[in-house]
Amino acid sequence: MHTNDPRPGFAQRMTKEEINTCPIRRWEGAVHVVRTAAEVSQAVRALAEESLLGFDTETRPAYSKGECYLPSLLQLAGESAVYLFQLKHLGLPGPLREILADxxxxxxGVSLAYDLQELHKLARFEPAGFVDLGTLAKEAEIKNHGLRGLAAVLLGFRIAKGAQTTNWARDVLAPAQIQYAATDAWVGRELYLRLRQEGGNSSR
Known part of the structure; x- marks a missing residue:
């Protein structure tokens, strides 16, 4: 389909240097940090109106051998707002599991198998409706399969990585963490829409 496509990322993998020449963009809409049962109910009601969500998780980084942490944050991006669920305070409540199983x-999102495996350590659920952007990218014959590479190839911008390795388990997230986490989920949603255009009717 795109074998002779000359665009960067199609003809050959877009390099880190090429990605770094793209302008940085961030999610600039509403972000709701959810940490109480009442806030979960409110968020789930709003998310029930959506048919497509950008999905991501964040986990506190581990630096020592044998050190590991449960997921700290689950991000879901709708059309006009992003919801950040602080799993440290919430666990993985039933209403949220229902969305993940709908x-x-x-x-x-990207690398979904790992994210879902980690979320299962908080509570069991039957995941349904998940679409891995890396798989869609391969079907569209794109050589980059990660979130940042795909954002550069398909959306023409890059995502700032500054907050990536910060402590996601902190009680109150820093503004830079909130923006980073919201941006990752929003980009997942935007990439799905763009990959649907690239793939035509060849994939869902």
Whole structure:
């Protein structure tokens, strides 16, 4: 389909240097940090109106051998707002598991198998409606499969990485962490929409 496509990322993998020439963009809309049962109910009601969500998780980084942490944050991006669920305070409550198990609600992200495996350590659920952007990228014959590479290839911008290795388990997230986490989820949603255009009717 795109074998002779001359665009960077299609003809050959877009390099880190090429990605770094792209302008930085961030999610600039509403962000809701959710840490109480009442806030979960409110968020889930709003998310129930959506048919497509950008999906991501963040975990506190581990620097020593044998050190590991449960996921700290679950991000879901709708059309006009991003919701950041602080799992440290919430666990993985039933209403949130229902969204993750809803086959009619598409959840788009990268490296989903690992994220879902980690979320299962908090509570069991049957994941449904998940679409891995890396798989869609391969089907569209794009050589970059990660979130940052795909954002550069398909959306023409790059995502700042400054907050990536910060402590996601802190009680109150810093503004830079909130913006980073919201941006990652928003980009997942935008990439799904763009990959649908690239793939035509060849994939869902």
């Amino acid at each position: 086959p009619k609600m598409i959840k788009a």
